[in-house]
Structures are given as structure tokens and as C-alpha cells.
Amino acid sequence: MKKKITFYLNNEKVVVKCHPLKTLLKVLREDLNHTEVKNGCEQGECGACTVIIEDEDKKSFATNSCLVAIGQVEGKKIVTIKGLNKEKELHPIQKSFIDEGAVQCGFCTPGLILVTKSLLDNNPNPTDEEIKYAISGNLCRCTGYIKIFAAIKKAIKLVKKIRNSKKI
Amino acid sequence: MIYYPEYLQPKTLEELFKELPKNKKIYYLAGGTDLLNYLRDELVDKKNSCFVDLSKIKELVFINETNKNIEIGSMVSFNILQENNLVKKHFPAITSMCKTFSTPIISNRATIGGNIANASPSGDSLPVLYTLNTKIEIKNFSQTRIEDIDKIFVGPKKTNFKNGDLITKLIIPKQVLQKGFSIIGIFKKVGGRKSHIISKASIAISAISKSDYIKKINVAVGAVAPTVLKINTISEILNNKKLNKKLVKDSVEEIKKVISPIDDFRSTANYRKEVVSSLFLESISELFKFNFYD
Amino acid sequence: MKKNLNVVGESVLRNDVVEKVLGTAKYIDDYKFDGMLYGFTVRSTISHGKIISINISKAKKINGVVNIFTAKDIPGKNFFPMILNDYPFLAENKVLFYGQPIALVVATNQEIAKEAAKNVFIEYEELEPVLDIHYAMKKNSPKIFGSDNILRKYIIKKGNIDQGFKEADVIVEDVFETNYQVHSYLEPNGMIAVPQPDGGITVYGTMQCPFYVHDAIANILNIYHNKIRVVQTTTGGGFGGKEDVPSLVAGHVALLAYLTKKPVKLVYTREEDFHGMSKRHPGYIEIKYGAKKNGKIVAAKVRYILDGGAFATLSPIVLWRGTVHAVGPYDIPNVLIESFAVATNKVPCGAFRGFGQPQATFANESLIDILAEKLKISPLKLRQINMLKPYSRTATNDKISNSCGFKKVLSEVIKKSKYEKILSKKNENLSTIKTGAGLAIAFYGVGLGAGGKYIDRAGAYLQIQKDGTVIISIGNTELGQGVFTVISQIASEILGAPYEFVKVLQPDTTRVPDSGPTVASRSTLMSGNAVLDAAKQVRERIDTMVLKLFNKSKGKVYSNGKEYFISTNPEKKIHYLEVIKKCFVQRINLSATGWYTGEDVSFDSETGQGKAYYSYTFSATVAIVKVNILTGVVEVKKIVSGHDIGKAINPKLCEAQIEGGVIQSLGYALTENLVLKNGIILNPSFAGYLIPTSMDIPEIIPVIVESKYSKGPFGAKGLGESPMITPSTAIANAIYNATGFRTKKLPVTPEILLELKNKK
Known part of the structure; x- marks a missing residue:
């Protein structure tokens, strides 16, 4: 029972024809070749497949794409890591992750950057505890998270600086 | 050869019950954070099942105040619940529970209705809802019924629901407060690490109190019996009393009497038995700002 | 004073991560x-x-x-x-x-x-499945490997063990067990x-x-x-x-x-x-120390058994490394170590960061604390009395070289953690949260050692391209640890080419000779030296060209990282790109292959005596914990972990290795608990097998000590595994200090702690 499902992927309209219970992760990777969304456990435990979903009332949140049925995203906007740098320039969060040495094997990185983006979109001034909590669904086995915390703190500053400069 | 279950995506409850097939096992797809795992793990008879996606049914997403109650739609997600001011004001135990519920990226999607329907004895929301005397509205075709939350579970992952029963809302009574009294509440759990865990044991307490005088208290425990348990005998011991160490000790004995924990890969029966008492002591101490440990 | 290195020793940014943050890096499933x-x-x-x-x-x-x-x-x-x-x-x-x-x-x-x-x-x-190592070693058990289920055994005999224990004033012994790690x-x-x-x-x-x-x-x-x-x-x-x-x-x-x-x-x-897939071996360790009243350990005996699972694969050499290090980083005159890898009907175990050492370290570093208490000597003092120093002898009678910064590692870690202050602080009786400090130290033989010496070599191919950019092929792999960056720094330093110009290509067996495995903390040393060899050959040709351009027939050529100059006229400089252009026009070969073999090592299979490894790293870790004695839940507050690695080619990458290793070790100590029933894993998922999340992370202070190894590239030894060895035991020792509960099993679960509490 395949169905036509329409949604927006990194601001582009896409139409896929598949069973509505196929997971968003599988549709992104298999049908749309968006392999930047990683499959680490397919169980909602590791966060490697994190994407940002924006729903009809403009509320956006990060979530595990392995636990979303594609039917549930009909009409919604999905952002993957590739949606962060349309202008060929690194997003400040991406830059911070490099500068602070927060990337090792890199498999968790797209998910962690997206969860950071979602955090900063909803809460521009998170406390240390809020940062720790925000990324607690995204496992990293290489870094011990220390440099990831540092990268997020740096990103907060960078994002703020850019926002302020845009205001002027 | 590779089956998916049948799939429906109604936009209203009316449409839902119009389309609902009668010859298939109905699974309501709420947040999907448990159900899609069951599907992946082949725990669902795909050929003979129908998944009903609730994500388009707006009438299931609300938090309203009525004269006597707060009503919460079954499709409200945990992150929304956590931020809601009505909930914060009336049911601090719910807010406390939301803060430790799963991970932020899961609580963005997981719903209160889903957590109830999943019927896990370690489901975090259940002990809290037990302490609040929550009632559940269930619809099935043209019928609507309301049940006490502690009446719907019959075993681990088992409810008394009939095929097609849909949780539509939670009805939680507001408490009438006399002057000087306030509502307090807490949820605590223990697992294999600090967060992102399935509880080895959990506890919820909701109370109306003034300093160390308890007007009314409810205590419920999770993951230490086939279903969540509300321990009414503790209410009997503590209601209308000034709290003291002896009463707390007696309450702990009541917990030990009713629980029947098991050994599994997560923990041992002995540990669960002991730790749930510890969680009670910690919770009571934290709520009443006094050390009741020894 | 001008520093004499341009890029080695600097925390330059990794050169393989832009594609990872963009999401364009391709993993196999992509x-x-x-x-x-x-x-x-x-x-x-x-x-x-x-x-x-x-x-x-x-x-x-x-x-x-x-x-x-x-x-x-x-x-x-x-x-x-x-x-x-x-x-x-x-x-x-x-x-x-x-x-x-x-x-x-x-x-x-x-x-x-x-x-x-x-x-x-x-x-x-x-x-009938054989599920238990002790049963597997019995005569009447079913045999699934050979005639005795023993995949490999070793013996190390040094001095006279009976005499040693006779001389001892105090003897302690105990049995320790560790679980799998995934x-x-x-x-x-x-x-x-x-x-x-x-x-x-x-x-x-x-x-x-x-x-x-x-x-x-x-x-x-x-x-x-x-x-x-x-x-x-x-x-x-x-x-x-x-x-x-x-x-x-x-x-x-x-x-x-x-x-x-x-x-x-x-x-x-x-x-x-x-x-x-493979796992870290469960370990079973019987260990006994004998010491004089003054704290000098005179005898050590260990019986070490690894549960190998159904097939041998790497068990023999995992066991070998564990065996060589089994009595701890101490100078002990009389030693007897017997070790066995045993076959059971369970998942085959293999390599895991630390390679047989974390299990043995849990035993010896716990027992050292037990001994200290019995001798009424502080755990720190007892370690200081016995620990290896330059020219002292290991259990295999291997002489420690002067590349040994052990003392400095320990003193820095003690200082930065305030270990002694916390250790001696009394916990309030009423409080249900107890604080404690724990220490563990270790040494680590770098590379494959005598157990794998015939494959301990590495090759490299290096080529400067027309535009001055450099490509390098090595046989060791980038796993996230940062070896491509380190190799680029070494090549850049030797060639005088800007670091940004260097790229290490994805490992491919058709590009370089068999360079052995990427294990044993060997990549910086082995591939580093191979690249050093290749780069030096090319640099020699570049130098000849530079001298020609300066109209000199001989002399030393220097580089500041982008320009060359000579000592007699340091003001005049020629840009790297200019020299490369000239070399191309003059048809100079700007490519070379490099090769490195490890120093010779040996091991006598009868006595276990010999030069087991060519060099050792040294580490010390202090953990500060808070234990909730009502729930048995342990929270690690702080970890200070120090490592003598010879030379940090890239200090930031080294910190990252330490932080990552510490947290894996923290998981090993507390949260990671694989459960098997009848040989079947009951929790084969991240929902059941719990690795640390961001919420479980303590403050971590990494400490790097540089005591150079003469044969290492710029003095470097190796780092990958060292951070995984000591933290878990430091945590266990800290839990004892906090609560008085001595845990003899890893992981230390809340279940075990409450059991110990109830026994008291």
C-alpha cells in the first residue's frame, strides 16, 4: 500500500511514493539518498539519525528520524545537516565543532550539530545543565563529550554575535 | 512477502471511527517512539493489524482547565506537558516526571496517551498519574467511557482495553486548597545511568501539605510489580498527620508489603525492593525538607 | 628565542573533519x-x-x-x-x-x-554448552577447543616466588572479576x-x-x-x-x-x-602481594584467566599483554604469573582498547590499596615506593629506559586532584551521600611487542604534487583518533611544507605495503616513523635545491613552515612553492616511500623473561566520586588522568584521546553491564547496554607528560589505550574510600554496592 507523501526537505519540496509506515530515516537514506542522516541503532537510542522537524505551527524540534513514520511528516519541514549550509559556508555550530575538536569519528556529529541548532533556536542562552540535558539523547563514544560541551558553548557565542550584527 | 500493516491517517475522531476496520487489530500510532520499535522488532502481526496514525487529529492536543479538573489530550507530548503552566501549578509531580522522562529528542514526540497505552510497569508517567487520581477517557466507535487509571492495567504491557479503544483524554481533578496549604509533588527513578534509561524502580508522590502537616498524600511505585501500584495504606497512615520519622518508617513497611519485584537483566528483585524504599525516603525528605533517612 | 618546531607540538585543527560536519563524509552504509x-x-x-x-x-x-x-x-x-x-x-x-x-x-x-x-x-x-571458565578447565567438561579448552597459556617466572613470600612481613591476596565490555x-x-x-x-x-x-x-x-x-x-x-x-x-x-x-x-x-562481533574479555584474577613492613613489595603472584569465547581469534595476544602487565607497574624481585585464555560457548572475545590490561589493572590496583591499608601506609606512598622508574625491572625483567616520566605523571595528577586532602577527609555520618577519592596507576608497552614482532612494521608513500600540495598514503587507519592529522603534522614539519598543504589519503592496500594493524597505540610511532623516513628523503632533495638557489654547495637548510633559509644568511628566504616549482623544472623526484620496523624485542616462552616491548608509557588517574548509599548510585565528580606519552604531536588531540578513554573507562566501571543467560546476550541494544551519556560526565583534567622516546617520531610513544586502563579502578578505589565497600567486581553496580552495605 504505497502512498504519495509530500514534505519539505531542507526547504525543497519532495514527493516520495512509499508505505507511510516506512521510517523517515529509511526514506531519507534509501529513497532520497540523504545519507548524512546516520543509522546507528534504528531504535531511538543513539541519536545519530537526528533531524529537525518543523510542524505546521512553526514549532521546530529535533528528533530521532528512526522513530518517525513518513506518513507522520506529510506537509512538514525536515532539516538535515545538509540544510545548514546552503551558502557553502560553514554554519557557526559546524565551525565551533571543528575549532573545539569536538569531532572524532564523526558518526554522531550530524545529529549532535542538529540537536545543538534546535537547542539554540528555542533557547539562545542555555545553562550548562540545559546543554548537558539537550544532548543526552545523542550518544558519542569517542570524545567523552567534553569537547562537545566546549563546542556548543562557543557556538552560543558565535550565533549571538551574528544575531546582534544582523540587528544593526 | 514483506508486509506493512494497514495504515490510516484520519483528521478527526469522527473520521477515525468511521474508517476503523473491525477485522484487524488496531494499533494507534501516537508519537511512535515505542510502537515503531515494536514494528521493527516484528512484535506486531503485520498482516492482521491496522496502524491508525493520530498525528493529524488536532482535537487530541490540548490542555484545558474546567471547573473541577485539568484535562489533557492524549496526543500531548512530554515536552509540551513539561512547559505547561497549568500543569506546573496544579501537578508539580507531572512536571518533575517530565524533566527526567527519556531524552529531549524523544520527549519531543512521545505522548502521554502513548505512555499510558503502552502499559509498561516502568512507564514513567504512570505512578504520577496514579497519585493524582487521574481518570482516562476512552472512546470506541460511538461509545465513550471514563475509567480510573489504576483500573485499566491488568499486567505488564497489558490493559483491559478492547480492540479499537482509544485514549482521548486525561481528566485530573484539581485540589481545593485551604489557606496556607500547598500542592507538592515529586517523581524519582533509578536506572543504570543518570538519564536516558528504563527505570529499575520509580516512585511518585503527590500531596497537599502545610509545612510538615499532611492533609492528603498519595504514593505510587513503578517497576516493582506487574503493574504500577498506588499504595493506599500509606495515605491512611499519613493523611491528616504531622510527619515524623515513625510514620515514615511505617510507610516504608507498607511499600515492602505490596511490591513483588523481579530479577531481570536490568536489576535484581532484592535491589528493587530496597531502592524503592530509598527513593521514598529521598522523596519525602526532599518534599518536606527534613532528613528522614535513618 | 625561536622555537625549533613549526607545527609538531601545536594543536592545529584536524584536517579530516570538514566533511564530517557537513555530512558529506561517506561511511560504508552511505x-x-x-x-x-x-x-x-x-x-x-x-x-x-x-x-x-x-x-x-x-x-x-x-x-x-x-x-x-x-x-x-x-x-x-x-x-x-x-x-x-x-x-x-x-x-x-x-x-x-x-x-x-x-x-x-x-x-x-x-x-x-x-x-x-x-x-x-x-x-x-x-x-551441553560450556559457559563458565572454571568448568571449562575441569577434566569432565565438554571440550570445544583441543583437549583442555585452553586457547593459550603463559607463564612468567622471575626470582624465587616462595622465597619472596617467606621474606614478606605482610601478605594480601584476593580474587577479582570483570565483565564483558562492548x-x-x-x-x-x-x-x-x-x-x-x-x-x-x-x-x-x-x-x-x-x-x-x-x-x-x-x-x-x-x-x-x-x-x-x-x-x-x-x-x-x-x-x-x-x-x-x-x-x-x-x-x-x-x-x-x-x-x-x-x-x-x-x-x-x-x-x-x-x-x-567481538567484546572485551571477562577477566578472572587471583592476585597476591607480599611486602616488607616498610612497604617494599618483595613478591607477587597472579593467576589470570580470560574468557575467550568460542574461538581464539586475538585471545592469545590479548592474554599476552595482560600477562606482561599483570603485577602492575611495580619493581618486584620475585614474580610468578600464570595465565590462561579459555574457550567457552559464548561470543568470541577480541581486542578492546587496553587489550587485557584493564582487567588485570583492576586486580592489582585494588590489591595495592588493600595492602596499603594493612601496612598503614598511604596508597600514594606505597605506590611511590614500588613504582617503576628509569632502569628498574619489570616482571619480564625488562629494563625501563630513561623515557619514563612516571614520577612526574603521578605528582601532577595528585596535585591537580587534591587526592590526599579528599582521601583523608571524613564523611559526615548522617549524610547519605559519601565523597571519596581513588588512585590507580599503570604502565603500557607501546606497540605489538614481542608477542607480535613479526608484523610490527609500517610503510608510507609520500609525494609532493606540482602545486606544492602533498599526498601521503599510510597503512594505518583513521578511526576518529586523529592519526591523519598527526601524520600530516609530521610530514609538514620535516618537509617544510605548510600543514594545510598536506593530505593523507584513505588507506588502500594497493598503495602501501602491509603495515600491520591499527592497534596497540602504534600508529603515531610506526606510521609516524615511516612518514618521517619518506619525508626526510624528499627533504634532502629539497635542501640540495635550496642550497643551489643560495649558490652554496653545502650547509644546513632551515624552514619556518613556509620558507627555507640558511644559517649564514637567515634574513634571506625562499618560499616553499618557489623551491617546489624549481624542483619540478629540474626533474627532481619529490616522492619517496618510507619504512619503519620496531626495535627488536624478545620473550622466552619458558620463563616469560625478556624485552617484552621497546618502550612504555606511564599513567596515573585520580577519581573523585559521590556515592548515594541509599540507592547505591555512584556519581563521578572529577577525574584527573595523566599520561607520559613521550611527545604530544598535537596536544588537543591528546586531550581528546584522554577524555574519550576516561569516559569509556567510566562506563566500564559503572554503567556498562552485558548480561548473558545460557550464552545468549539478553541486552543486545543501546537500550539495555548503557554507555555513558552527556549527563554522566564528570569534570576531566587531562595531564600530558613528555618524556621522550629516542626512537619515536619527535620522541612520541603512543596514547590510544593508556586512558582506558586506570580510570575504572580509580573509581572503584574512590568508592571504597567513600563508603568502605570494597568491590571486587566490575562494573560496580548499585546492586553490588547495596549488597555489600547489607553485609556490613
Whole structure:
């Protein structure tokens, strides 16, 4: 029972024809070749497949794409890591992750950057505890998270600086 | 050869019950954070099942105040619940529970209705809802019924629901407060690490109190019996009393009497038995700002 | 004063991560080839038994199934080459563990392959499984390996053990046990094989050791090495888990591609990876120390047993490393160590960061604290009295060189953690939260040592291109640890080429000679030295050109990282690019191959005496914990971990290695608990097997000490594994200090702690 499902992927309209219970992760990777969304456990435990979903009332949140049925995203906007740098320039969060040495094997990185983006979109001034909590669904086995915390703190500053400069 | 279950995506409850097939096992797809795992793990008879996606049914997403109650739609997600001011004001135990519920990226999607329907004895929301005397509205075709939350579970992952029963809302009574009294509440759990865990044991307490005088208290425990348990005998011991160490000790004995924990890969029966008492002591101490440990 | 190094020793940014933050880096599951098929593995559902029949008829009828293969379809040899060569690619007539591969399905997509695998029916005659090491070693147990279930044993004899204990004033002894640990790399194992027109095969995949994979494919297909190409794709973590077993995955997928003549992908689900791939060995350690009243340890005896699982694979050398280090980093005159790797009907264990040392360290570093208490000497003092220093002798009678910054490591860690202050602080009786401090120290033999000396070599190829950019091929793999960056820094430093110009290519067996495995903290040392060798050859030719441009016939040429100059006229400089341009015009060869073999090492199998490793790193860790004695829950507040690694080529990468290792060790100590019943893993998922999350992270202070190793590149020894060895035991010792509960099992679960409390 395949169905036509329409949604927006990194601001582009896409139409896929598949069973509505196929997971968003599988549709992104298999049908749309968006392999930047990683499959680490397919169980909602590791966060490697994190994407940002924006729903009809403009509320956006990060979530595990392995636990979303594609039917549930009909009409919604999905952002993957590739949606962060349309202008060929690194997003400040991406830059911070490099500068602070927060990337090792890199498999968790797209998910962690997206969860950071979602955090900063909803809460521009998170406390240390809020940062720790925000990324607690995204496992990293290489870094011990220390440099990831540092990268997020740096990103907060960078994002703020850019926002302020845009205001002027 | 590779089956998916049948799939429906109604936009209203009316449409839902119009389309609902009668010859298939109905699974309501709420947040999907448990159900899609069951599907992946082949725990669902795909050929003979129908998944009903609730994500388009707006009438299931609300938090309203009525004269006597707060009503919460079954499709409200945990992150929304956590931020809601009505909930914060009336049911601090719910807010406390939301803060430790799963991970932020899961609580963005997981719903209160889903957590109830999943019927896990370690489901975090259940002990809290037990302490609040929550009632559940269930619809099935043209019928609507309301049940006490502690009446719907019959075993681990088992409810008394009939095929097609849909949780539509939670009805939680507001408490009438006399002057000087306030509502307090807490949820605590223990697992294999600090967060992102399935509880080895959990506890919820909701109370109306003034300093160390308890007007009314409810205590419920999770993951230490086939279903969540509300321990009414503790209410009997503590209601209308000034709290003291002896009463707390007696309450702990009541917990030990009713629980029947098991050994599994997560923990041992002995540990669960002991730790749930510890969680009670910690919770009571934290709520009443006094050390009741020894 | 001008510093004499331009880029080595600097925390330059990694040069392999832009693609990782952009999401363009391709891991194995991100590749697709035209007409690609998908494999799935049919696995044993029992722990021990004979295979009576394999029925594939129902599975084969499934629409989309291309074929199903079993052991009889293997054209070559049915084992992957690894020490004892006992692990078959596919089970023939018996299965020895739950999850052992029996057959392979190949289909048009993964879902179909998986569905078909479920429809392959295997009839077994079940046999009694051997699940316990002690039972396995008994005469009356079923034998699943040789005549005694012993995969390997070692003995180390130094001095006179009986005499030693006679001389001792105080003797302590105890038994310690450690559980499995699962690597939990975020990217599961997987490979793709692509048949080539010449009948050969190219295999891509996530792996630590392309040359092991190379050998494995030659074995299963019975084709020549020059028809096989193995390319490592961007790898999402390894930690030892992608050392030996990728050979199995590669063998399987190569077989499928070879037989179907189509590209085939075989990527594991997380659950399969849990059941089928290697683990850290559970350890059982009986240990005994004898000491004089003044604290001098005069005798140490260890009986060390590793649970090897169903096949030997790397167990012999994991055991060897553990054995060599088993009495701890102490100078002890009389030593007896006996060790065994034992076969059981459980998942085969293999390499995991630390390689047999964390288990033994838990025993010796716990017992040292017990001894200290008995002697009424502080745990710190007791360690200081006995620890290795330059020219002291290890258990194998190996002389420690002067590349030994142990004392400094320990003093820095003690100072930065305020260990002594917290250790002696009394906890308030009433409080249910108890604070404590714990210390553990270790040494670590860098590289493969005498146990693997015949494969301890590395090659490199280096080439400067027309535009001055540099490409390098090495045989060691980038797993996330940052070896490409370190190699680039070394090459940049020697060549005088700007760091940004250097690129290390993805490891490919056709580009460099067999350089051994990427394990044993050996990449910086081995590949670093090989690249050093290649770069020096090229630099010599560059220097000749520079001198020519300065109209000199001889003299020393210097570089500031982008320009060359000579000492007699340091103001005048010639840009790197200009020199390279000249070299091209003059047809100078700006490429070279490099080679390095480790220093000679030896080991007498009768006595265990000899030079076990050519160099050692030294480490010390202090952990500060808070224990909730009501719930048994431990919270680690702070970890200070120090390591003498010779030279930090890139200090920030070194910090990252320490932080990551510390947290893996924290998980090993507290949260990671694999549970088996009848040989079957009950929690084969990240929901059941809990690695630390961001919420479990303490403050970490990494400490780096540089006591140079004369043969290392710029004095470097190695770092990867050292941070995984001591933190877990430091945590266990801290828990004792906080609560008085001495835990003799890892992980220290709240269940164990409350049990200990109730016993008191």
C-alpha cells in the first residue's frame, strides 16, 4: 500500500511514493539518498539519525528520524545537516565543532550539530545543565563529550554575535 | 512477502471511527517512539493489524482547565506537558516526571496517551498519574467511557482495553486548597545511568501539605510489580498527620508489603525492593525538607 | 628565542573533519553501486550443537532472494587467518556460540535478505554448552577447543616466588572479576564487495586493519593477493572492535560478490553487531602481594584467566599483554604469573582498547590499596615506593629506559586532584551521600611487542604534487583518533611544507605495503616513523635545491613552515612553492616511500623473561566520586588522568584521546553491564547496554607528560589505550574510600554496592 507523501526537505519540496509506515530515516537514506542522516541503532537510542522537524505551527524540534513514520511528516519541514549550509559556508555550530575538536569519528556529529541548532533556536542562552540535558539523547563514544560541551558553548557565542550584527 | 500493516491517517475522531476496520487489530500510532520499535522488532502481526496514525487529529492536543479538573489530550507530548503552566501549578509531580522522562529528542514526540497505552510497569508517567487520581477517557466507535487509571492495567504491557479503544483524554481533578496549604509533588527513578534509561524502580508522590502537616498524600511505585501500584495504606497512615520519622518508617513497611519485584537483566528483585524504599525516603525528605533517612 | 618546531607540538585543527560536519563524509552504509545486492547472515540460535541440516528451500522461494550460500560454497579455506586460525567463516557441522554465522542470504534489498534469513531453518542436535571458565578447565567438561579448552597459556617466572613470600612481613591476596565490555562504536560493522573485470575483487568497509581483511579475502576466495584491493571507508569508531572481526564480514561479502558477480553490501544491524562481533574479555584474577613492613613489595603472584569465547581469534595476544602487565607497574624481585585464555560457548572475545590490561589493572590496583591499608601506609606512598622508574625491572625483567616520566605523571595528577586532602577527609555520618577519592596507576608497552614482532612494521608513500600540495598514503587507519592529522603534522614539519598543504589519503592496500594493524597505540610511532623516513628523503632533495638557489654547495637548510633559509644568511628566504616549482623544472623526484620496523624485542616462552616491548608509557588517574548509599548510585565528580606519552604531536588531540578513554573507562566501571543467560546476550541494544551519556560526565583534567622516546617520531610513544586502563579502578578505589565497600567486581553496580552495605 504505497502512498504519495509530500514534505519539505531542507526547504525543497519532495514527493516520495512509499508505505507511510516506512521510517523517515529509511526514506531519507534509501529513497532520497540523504545519507548524512546516520543509522546507528534504528531504535531511538543513539541519536545519530537526528533531524529537525518543523510542524505546521512553526514549532521546530529535533528528533530521532528512526522513530518517525513518513506518513507522520506529510506537509512538514525536515532539516538535515545538509540544510545548514546552503551558502557553502560553514554554519557557526559546524565551525565551533571543528575549532573545539569536538569531532572524532564523526558518526554522531550530524545529529549532535542538529540537536545543538534546535537547542539554540528555542533557547539562545542555555545553562550548562540545559546543554548537558539537550544532548543526552545523542550518544558519542569517542570524545567523552567534553569537547562537545566546549563546542556548543562557543557556538552560543558565535550565533549571538551574528544575531546582534544582523540587528544593526 | 514483506508486509506493512494497514495504515490510516484520519483528521478527526469522527473520521477515525468511521474508517476503523473491525477485522484487524488496531494499533494507534501516537508519537511512535515505542510502537515503531515494536514494528521493527516484528512484535506486531503485520498482516492482521491496522496502524491508525493520530498525528493529524488536532482535537487530541490540548490542555484545558474546567471547573473541577485539568484535562489533557492524549496526543500531548512530554515536552509540551513539561512547559505547561497549568500543569506546573496544579501537578508539580507531572512536571518533575517530565524533566527526567527519556531524552529531549524523544520527549519531543512521545505522548502521554502513548505512555499510558503502552502499559509498561516502568512507564514513567504512570505512578504520577496514579497519585493524582487521574481518570482516562476512552472512546470506541460511538461509545465513550471514563475509567480510573489504576483500573485499566491488568499486567505488564497489558490493559483491559478492547480492540479499537482509544485514549482521548486525561481528566485530573484539581485540589481545593485551604489557606496556607500547598500542592507538592515529586517523581524519582533509578536506572543504570543518570538519564536516558528504563527505570529499575520509580516512585511518585503527590500531596497537599502545610509545612510538615499532611492533609492528603498519595504514593505510587513503578517497576516493582506487574503493574504500577498506588499504595493506599500509606495515605491512611499519613493523611491528616504531622510527619515524623515513625510514620515514615511505617510507610516504608507498607511499600515492602505490596511490591513483588523481579530479577531481570536490568536489576535484581532484592535491589528493587530496597531502592524503592530509598527513593521514598529521598522523596519525602526532599518534599518536606527534613532528613528522614535513618 | 625561536622555537625549533613549526607545527609538531601545536594543536592545529584536524584536517579530516570538514566533511564530517557537513555530512558529506561517506561511511560504508552511505555507498551504493549499480546493481548492488544485499547480504544478511543466518546465525546460530543455540550456544553449542551439531548442525543436522540446513533447509533453505522456503527462503529461496521468497521474491527478491538471489541465492543462499553455506560453508560448502566457499572456494578457498574456511577460516580467517588470525593466530590459531580456528574461526570458520561459516559453520560447517557444529556451532559453538549463539550468533555464529552459518549461512549467507543475498537478495535485492536488505529487508528481503533479512526476511529470508529468518526462513532458513536449521536443525541442530544440541550439546551441553560450556559457559563458565572454571568448568571449562575441569577434566569432565565438554571440550570445544583441543583437549583442555585452553586457547593459550603463559607463564612468567622471575626470582624465587616462595622465597619472596617467606621474606614478606605482610601478605594480601584476593580474587577479582570483570565483565564483558562492548565497543559500542556508533557505526556498526559493514562491508561492500565489488567484483572486478579481471576476476579480482575490491572491498570497501569500516575497519581498523585493511591488511588483515586482505588476507581474509585471499583465504576465503582462494585468489592471489594482487587481485584483491581493500579500501577503508570513513570509519565510525573502532576501539578494537574493528580489528579482527571485520575480516569475517569482509570474507562473507567477498564470497557473495564473487559467487553472484555483483556488488554486494553487508551492513550489520545493531543487534547483530552485539551478538556476533567481538567484546572485551571477562577477566578472572587471583592476585597476591607480599611486602616488607616498610612497604617494599618483595613478591607477587597472579593467576589470570580470560574468557575467550568460542574461538581464539586475538585471545592469545590479548592474554599476552595482560600477562606482561599483570603485577602492575611495580619493581618486584620475585614474580610468578600464570595465565590462561579459555574457550567457552559464548561470543568470541577480541581486542578492546587496553587489550587485557584493564582487567588485570583492576586486580592489582585494588590489591595495592588493600595492602596499603594493612601496612598503614598511604596508597600514594606505597605506590611511590614500588613504582617503576628509569632502569628498574619489570616482571619480564625488562629494563625501563630513561623515557619514563612516571614520577612526574603521578605528582601532577595528585596535585591537580587534591587526592590526599579528599582521601583523608571524613564523611559526615548522617549524610547519605559519601565523597571519596581513588588512585590507580599503570604502565603500557607501546606497540605489538614481542608477542607480535613479526608484523610490527609500517610503510608510507609520500609525494609532493606540482602545486606544492602533498599526498601521503599510510597503512594505518583513521578511526576518529586523529592519526591523519598527526601524520600530516609530521610530514609538514620535516618537509617544510605548510600543514594545510598536506593530505593523507584513505588507506588502500594497493598503495602501501602491509603495515600491520591499527592497534596497540602504534600508529603515531610506526606510521609516524615511516612518514618521517619518506619525508626526510624528499627533504634532502629539497635542501640540495635550496642550497643551489643560495649558490652554496653545502650547509644546513632551515624552514619556518613556509620558507627555507640558511644559517649564514637567515634574513634571506625562499618560499616553499618557489623551491617546489624549481624542483619540478629540474626533474627532481619529490616522492619517496618510507619504512619503519620496531626495535627488536624478545620473550622466552619458558620463563616469560625478556624485552617484552621497546618502550612504555606511564599513567596515573585520580577519581573523585559521590556515592548515594541509599540507592547505591555512584556519581563521578572529577577525574584527573595523566599520561607520559613521550611527545604530544598535537596536544588537543591528546586531550581528546584522554577524555574519550576516561569516559569509556567510566562506563566500564559503572554503567556498562552485558548480561548473558545460557550464552545468549539478553541486552543486545543501546537500550539495555548503557554507555555513558552527556549527563554522566564528570569534570576531566587531562595531564600530558613528555618524556621522550629516542626512537619515536619527535620522541612520541603512543596514547590510544593508556586512558582506558586506570580510570575504572580509580573509581572503584574512590568508592571504597567513600563508603568502605570494597568491590571486587566490575562494573560496580548499585546492586553490588547495596549488597555489600547489607553485609556490613
